[in-house]
Amino acid sequence: MFEKLFEPIRIRGMEVKNRIVLPAMGTKMAAEDGNVTQQIIDYQVARVKGGCGLNLSEVCAVHAPSAPRKFLALHNDSYIPSHKAFCDAIHEAGGKCGVQLWQGSLAASMDPKARILVASDLHVHGHTIPAVDVETIEEVVACFGAAAKRAVKAGYDCVEFHCGHNYLPHSFLSPAFNHREDAYGGTFEKRCKFPLDCIRAIRQSIPQDMPLLMRLDAQDDYLENGLTIEDVIAFCRLAKEAGVDVLDISRGNMITAGLKYEVPPIDIPKGFNVDNCARIRRETGMLCIAVGRINTPQLAEEILEQNKADMVVMGRAQLADADFCVKAKEGRLQEIVYCIGCDQGCYDGFTDPAAPFITCMRNPYLGKEAQDVLVPAQKPKRVLIAGGGVAGLEAACILKQRGHQPVVYEASDELGGQFVTAGKAPRKMEMKDAALSYGEKAKRLGILIHLNTPVDASLITEGNWDEVILAIGAEQIHLSIPGADREHVYNSHDILNGKATASGHVAVIGGGLVGVETAEYLSEQGAAVTVIEMLDGVAKDLGALRKICVMESLYMHHIETVVNTSVKAVVENGVLVENEGVEQVIPCDSVVMAVGARARDHEALTEACEKKQIPCHIIGDAKKARRALQAIAEAHETARSL
Numbered sequence: 299m300f301e302k303l304f305e306p307i308r309i310r311g312m313e314v315k316n317r318i319v320l321p322a323m324g325t326k327m328a329a330e331d332g333n334v335t336q337q338i339i340d341y342q343v344a345r346v347k348g349g350c351g352l353n354l355s356e357v358c359a360v361h362a363p364s365a366p367r368k369f370l371a372l373h374n375d376s377y378i379p380s381h382k383a384f385c386d387a388i389h390e391a392g393g394k395c396g397v398q399l400w401q402g403s404l405a406a407s408m409d410p411k412a413r414i415l416v417a418s419d420l421h422v423h424g425h426t427i428p429a430v431d432v433e434t435i436e437e438v439v440a441c442f443g444a445a446a447k448r449a450v451k452a453g454y455d456c457v458e459f460h461c462g463h464n465y466l467p468h469s470f471l472s473p474a475f476n477h478r479e480d481a482y483g484g485t486f487e488k489r490c491k492f493p494l495d496c497i498r499a500i501r502q503s504i505p506q507d508m509p510l511l512m513r514l515d516a517q518d519d520y521l522e523n524g525l526t527i528e529d530v531i532a533f534c535r536l537a538k539e540a541g542v543d544v545l546d547i548s549r550g551n552m553i554t555a556g557l558k559y560e561v562p563p564i565d566i567p568k569g570f571n572v573d574n575c576a577r578i579r580r581e582t583g584m585l586c587i588a589v590g591r592i593n594t595p596q597l598a599e600e601i602l603e604q605n606k607a608d609m610v611v612m613g614r615a616q617l618a619d620a621d622f623c624v625k626a627k628e629g630r631l632q633e634i635v636y637c638i639g640c641d642q643g644c645y646d647g648f649t650d651p652a653a654p655f656i657t658c659m660r661n662p663y664l665g666k667e668a669q670d671v672l673v674p675a676q677k678p679k680r681v682l683i684a685g686g687g688v689a690g691l692e693a694a695c696i697l698k699q700r701g702h703q704p705v706v707y708e709a710s711d712e713l714g715g716q717f718v719t720a721g722k723a724p725r726k727m728e729m730k731d732a733a734l735s736y737g738e739k740a741k742r743l744g745i746l747i748h749l750n751t752p753v754d755a756s757l758i759t760e761g762n763w764d765e766v767i768l769a770i771g772a773e774q775i776h777l778s779i780p781g782a783d784r785e786h787v788y789n790s791h792d793i794l795n796g797k798a799t800a801s802g803h804v805a806v807i808g809g810g811l812v813g814v815e816t817a818e819y820l821s822e823q824g825a826a827v828t829v830i831e832m833l834d835g836v837a838k839d840l841g842a843l844r845k846i847c848v849m850e851s852l853y854m855h856h857i858e859t860v861v862n863t864s865v866k867a868v869v870e871n872g873v874l875v876e877n878e879g880v881e882q883v884i885p886c887d888s889v890v891m892a893v894g895a896r897a898r899d900h901e902a903l904t905e906a907c908e909k910k911q912i913p914c915h916i917i918g919d920a921k922k923a924r925r926a927l928q929a930i931a932e933a934h935e936t937a938r939s940l
Contacts, residue, residue, distance in 0.1 A: 299629045300595050302602035307351075307609065309543055309585065311507025312455045314394050316351035317602060317609040318623055319587055320616055321546070322398035322458070322513075324356055324369075324648045326655040327665060332359065332371030334380035337655070339387045340667040345616045346393035349623025352609070353393055354458055355384065357400035360445035361438050364401060366409030372397065372445040378452050385453035396456035396511065397449045399500065401438055401466040404552060417469040417492075418477040430466075435482060435492060438466065443499030450504055458511040459493075459500055459542070463560060464551040467493040468514065471533060474521040490533055494540050501541030511587075512537055513546040516574035519556030527574060534582045546587040546611070547575040558846045561614075562591050564639035565725045565847035569597055576606035587611055593618075593637045595626035614644060618660040620667070632738070635660050638728040642927040646841040659927045660732065662934040672938070675701040679764035679940060683707065684753035684903065687715020688926060689918030689933040690769030691736035696937030698743045706745060709752035713737030715771055716919070717926065722794045723815035724822060724851070755906035765913050765940055768903055769933065772895035772919035777807060781868030782891070790816040790892035801825055802887030805873045807865050809836030813892035814848055814857075820890070821855040828858040828884060830875060835861055860884070895923040915940075 304316045320342070327337045334355075342353050359365035362373040371377055381397070388395040404420075406412040415434065420427045430438075442459070449457050461467040469475035470492040476483045482491050501510055514534075518524025534545055549571045550559030558566065571590030579586035588607035592598050593615040601607050616622050618637040625634045643657035643664065655665045663670040679702050683690045686708030694704040712718065714733030721730020740747060758766060774789050776782060790812050792798040802825065806817045809831025817827045829836055829852075836852070836859050837845045852859065860875070867874040872883040897920050907914035915936050918929035 300599045300626055303595060303599045303610070304627050309456070309509040311505070312394060312509050314351040314609075315392075316349070316623070318349075318351045318598070319546075319609050319611045320345050320350045320353045321589070321611045321613045322354045322356045322460075323613050323617075323644070324656070325665065326368055326648060326653070328356070328368050328370045329380075330367055332365060332367070332369060333377060334370065334384045336668070337665060339384055341665060342384070342395075343387050343391045344620040344667040344670070345623075346388055346391040348616065348619075348621040349627060350393060350616060351623075352456075353388055353395045355381075355395070355397045357402065357460060358397050358445070359402070360399050360441040361401050361415075363413040364406045364415050366402065366406050366412040368409075369402075372399070372448050372452075373441060375448060378448050381449070381452035381454070389453070394455045396458050397452075397454045398458040398460055398513065399442055399445050399449070400460040401442075403464065403466040403469055405465060415466050417466070417475050417483070420475075429478065432480065432482075439492070439495045439499050442496040443503040446500040446503035450508070456509040456511060457500055457504055458513055458546065459497060460513050461493050462513050462515040462548050462550075464553060467496055472518055472521070472525045474518055474524040486529065486532070490536055493533075494536060497537055497540040497542055509543045510541055511544040511546055512542045513548055515549050515551070516547050516571060516578065517549070518551065519549065519559060520554035521551065521556065527577065531578055531581050534578060534584060538582060538584055542584070544585045544587060544608075545578060545582070546589065547571065547578055548589045549574070555846050555850065558843045559590070561641055561645040561843060562639065563641045563841075563844045563847060564728055565844060565851075566591055566639070568593060569601065572601055572606050576604075579607060585609070591639060593639070595631070614639070614658075617644060617656075617658045617664055620661070632742070636728070636732065636735070638732045640729070640926070641841050641843050642925055645843055649842065657927070657931070659930055662931040672696065672700050675940070678702050680762060681705070681765045681767060681940065682753070682758065682761060682763045683767045683769060685715065685769035685771055685918075685920065686710075686713040686737070686747065686749070687769060687771050687918065688717045688733055688736050689771075689920075689929040690715075690767065691740050692930050692933040693767050693769065693917065693937040694740055694745050695736070695743055696934055697940065698740075698745050700937070702940065704745055706740065706747045707751045707753045707757070708747065708749050709770075711750050713740070713747070713749075716791075719791050719794050720815075722819070724818045725847075726815075753903060755902050758903060758906040758912065759910050763912055765915070766903075766907050767936065768900050768914065768916045768920050769918050770898045770900060770903075770920045772923040773898050774891070775894045775896055777865065777891055777893050779865060779867050784868055784889075786887065787868055787889045787891065790890055793890055794819060799823075800888035800890055803828070803885060804888045804890060805830060805884055805886040806890045806892055807873070808892035808894065809833070809859060809861065810839045810892070810894065811837065812894075814852060816890055816892050817857050818848070818851050818855060821857055827855075828860060828886065830863055830865055830873065830884065831859065831861045832864045833861065895919065897922055
């Protein structure tokens with residue numbers, strides 16, 4: 299199965315057992331000083347044991363003054379031992395490894411003490427970051443070469459040069475950033491000089507039989523006067539002459555809406571960048587790696603069979619399931635836990651200062667691989683689980699795998715809870731599929747499930763339970779205003795689930811995630827939609843990348859948004875609102891409430907547990923309405939603790 303995907307490939311002196319690459323992804327697992335940690339080693343080795351062919355380190359700083367804290371570094375010899383430990387562990391597990399050498403330009407701003415290097419003067423918030431001087435340019439070139447030598451000493455099998463995402467080499471290459479008039483700018487050839495000098499420095503510092511990869515963008519998105527794919531192809535031909543063997547074709551930049559392509563969310567189609575890769579491969583004759591939401595083995599195989607790429611990046615696919623590769627190879631497709639592009643744990647976790655390291659909604663133990671062994675239950679317990687949403691099902695599956703006897707009671711006629719409803723919003727089918735997969739896994743494990751059976755106090759008190767888990771979720775808030783009970787007023791869940799319809803001009807009250815997605819849904823059904831939000835902006839509870847996509851969709855659908863506005867009443871032909879003390883009626887034919895959710899009342903159930911002295915655990919939205927990331931993680935930890 300998937301013969302092309304699991305076919306070996308030889309690049310110079312390196313043979314890789316299959317065509318799957320774990321790319322360099324920011325994890326926040328590096329040591330404060332930039333050394334490799336045991337946490338990184340455990341995380342990477344788990345993917346090697348899971349069948350990955352080539353593992354790349356996350357970005358690795360080469361230039362000390364511009365190296366941010368908590369990022370891997372290789373800018374002096376003191377880093378070699380920790381990198382050697384990394385390489386040794388990868389090799390012992392049967393894998394191949396490469397290091398991604400990097401100078402982050404604006405990305406260094408994540409550490410206020412790191413020096414920011416830019417190709418040309420850059421004006422930011424009334425401050426000018428001066429262009430890097432020639433002496434420093436030459437210093438950075440030398441640093442790339444020196445870091446490559448250290449990579450060889452550490453035992454890496456290959457080196458990757460990062461020339462994308464408007465990091466320093468890319469910013470020199472792109473006319474959108476490079477406005478220099480010296481030897482490093484002004485013409486295409488001069489803009490190429492710095493990245494080509496870096497490539498030559500690396501190539502001269504590594505053995506002849508060691509492959510040199512290069513990550514770069516297929517084009518500049520949303521950047522005026524940016525690189526075209528034709529520019530990129532021309533540069534790649536020069537890079538080939540300078541010593542690059544493999545092109546790792548990515549996309550995206552950090553200063554425009556093009557950021558959405560760096561860690562593409564569920565809104566972006568699977569394989570969106572593959573055709574760019576295919577063209578570059580065809581016109582350069584170089585080995586190419588395809589990148590861009592390739593999260594199923596079927597899609598990966600199709601790309602390779604059609605000769606659109608020689609290898610495929612499957613990054614978040616392996617974050618969601620460390621054993622993705624071996625499961626695909628063995629045809630255990632129903633067992634794969636698929637990434638759905640939610641970005642909640644990976645990108646949002648990386649950018650959230652409160653998150654110690656990245657995680658994954660579908661894999662709560664990402665970054666905890668050393669602890670990721672399910673301990674068999676010393677004494678099997680009968681556990682009542684109230685609620686068959688994703689939190690309840692996650693808890694049930696973990697309990698069953700540990701040897702307990704969970705029994706799931708779900709009030710509705712289907713499993714998956716609000717995740718299923720969420721998956722009915724535009725571009726979110728993968729979320730619905732994920733919700734259903736939790737139920738399918740529970741059934742495969744032989745978990746007893748009762749549908750159409752709400753849990754009440756008698757079920758708890760009359761049963762023989764050792765533990766009770768309440769995962770009854772949240773319910774929508776109904777705004778208590780005059781007219782809220784009118785016939786033309788609906789709630790968002792009924793709209794998304796097809797239990798109600800709204801047409802004509804529709805006012806959606808609430809501009810959070812559910813509100814804007816309901817607005818998109820209604821617009822696609824032909825309605826004219828106005829979203830009314832009391833805060834100063836809509837979609838404020840979305841992660842950065844999903845927000846970009848949703849806001850673009852609102853614009854394309856001509857959905858009007860009204861912010862800083864409170865709703866006073868629903869009247870016959872509209873909604874009475876107030877903004878800065880001024881009242882007005884927004885005309886509409888229908889009203890949809892999407893003002894949030896609150897945990898369902900569980901007082902009677904917890905009292906029943908107390909009365910019978912049964913330990914009771916409240917998890918997920920039943921505790922507090924939150925993101926699925928927190929709900930599933932909480933369910934997972936609870937089930938491990940019993």
